Amino acid sequence: MAAESGANSLQVEYWNDVAGPKWVALDGLINDQIEGLGRTAIERAAPRPGEAVLDVGCGCGHSSVELAGHVGETGRVLGVDVSEPMLVQARSLARAAANLDFQVADAQTHGFEAAAFDLAFSRFGVMFFDDPQAAFANILRALRPGGRLVFVCWQEIAKNPWMAIPGAAAMQHLDPPAPPDPSAPGPFAFADRERVAGLLEAAGFSKVHHEALEARVTVGRGLGRAEILEFLVQMGPAGAAMREAVPEVQERIRASVAEAVTPWLTDEGMVAEALCWVVRAECPGN
Numbered sequence: 001m002a003a004e005s006g007a008n009s010l011q012v013e014y015w016n017d018v019a020g021p022k023w024v025a026l027d028g029l030i031n032d033q034i035e036g037l038g039r040t041a042i043e044r045a046a047p048r049p050g051e052a053v054l055d056v057g058c059g060c061g062h063s064s065v066e067l068a069g070h071v072g073e074t075g076r077v078l079g080v081d082v083s084e085p086m087l088v089q090a091r092s093l094a095r096a097a098a099n100l101d102f103q104v105a106d107a108q109t110h111g112f113e114a115a116a117f118d119l120a121f122s123r124f125g126v127m128f129f130d131d132p133q134a135a136f137a138n139i140l141r142a143l144r145p146g147g148r149l150v151f152v153c154w155q156e157i158a159k160n161p162w163m164a165i166p167g168a169a170a171m172q173h174l175d176p177p178a179p180p181d182p183s184a185p186g187p188f189a190f191a192d193r194e195r196v197a198g199l200l201e202a203a204g205f206s207k208v209h210h211e212a213l214e215a216r217v218t219v220g221r222g223l224g225r226a227e228i229l230e231f232l233v234q235m236g237p238a239g240a241a242m243r244e245a246v247p248e249v250q251e252r253i254r255a256s257v258a259e260a261v262t263p264w265l266t267d268e269g270m271v272a273e274a275l276c277w278v279v280r281a282e283c284p285g286n
């Protein structure tokens, strides 16, 4: 898709041309890794039969399918995402479920029907807006008074060794990047709970609540060691380092990542701690 009104153009390009095709190719593995975290967030959102749910940044649609199961035939789920390849995957996963639709849309700028949803949900899909306050204000307009927003997002990368360890091992082979802006759009942009609470309140939400969610994630479940390593160097900061590196440096990155993650390799895959927030907020005016 082309970015609507120029918003989020870098992320739109990234999720269509770089990350989207990768997520589709690795869909089963990635979903396996984050499914439990998403399920806990869905439990907190408590979708009920008959409710209308907006799944923001739904990607390949796993959470949308699960939400559709909760709201049943009398409810409906709309999954929106900027990534066309991921939505193709989502549609094939959903197999034309009557209560589930997908739409290519930028959640920050799309003109959703006003007050049409009981719940706006997201599994790791809201940390990529270039103007998060505007995006949450837009999502709020789509909620009915008393409607709720629930999403799961990562805490800081240092508290997520499943990604920090391969990332640090890879980055040592590149020139040190300028210190990143921790709030720039990206997977860890919502680590700071005060900032996120402020953004949500400024957007008009009330009753903002953060719950820390700690879990062990299994990366590359069921794969052999070599395949796990190949998976690891495609994702997150390690993947970004690989994209920048010439082939000779890529080999060094592979070797360093292999050494760094060895203590976390088990027969199941790479098993490491992950730390998230489950964030809840309410549309005022019930």
Ligand SMILES: C[S@@+](CC[C@H](N)C(=O)[O-])C[C@H]1O[C@@H](n2cnc3c(N)ncnc32)[C@H](O)[C@@H]1O
Pocket (backbone or CB within 6 Å): 008, 011, 015, 034, 038, 056, 057, 058, 059, 060, 061, 062, 063, 080, 081, 082, 083, 086, 105, 106, 107, 108, 122, 123, 124, 125, 126, 128, 129
């Ligand atoms: C980390 S992935 C998560 C995908 C999916 N929710 C899951 O858990 O598998 C982030 C998703 O947010 C989507 N996204 C990023 N910016 C967006 C925006 N402005 N509007 C809608 N979706 C967006 C991406 O295309 C991607 O599918």
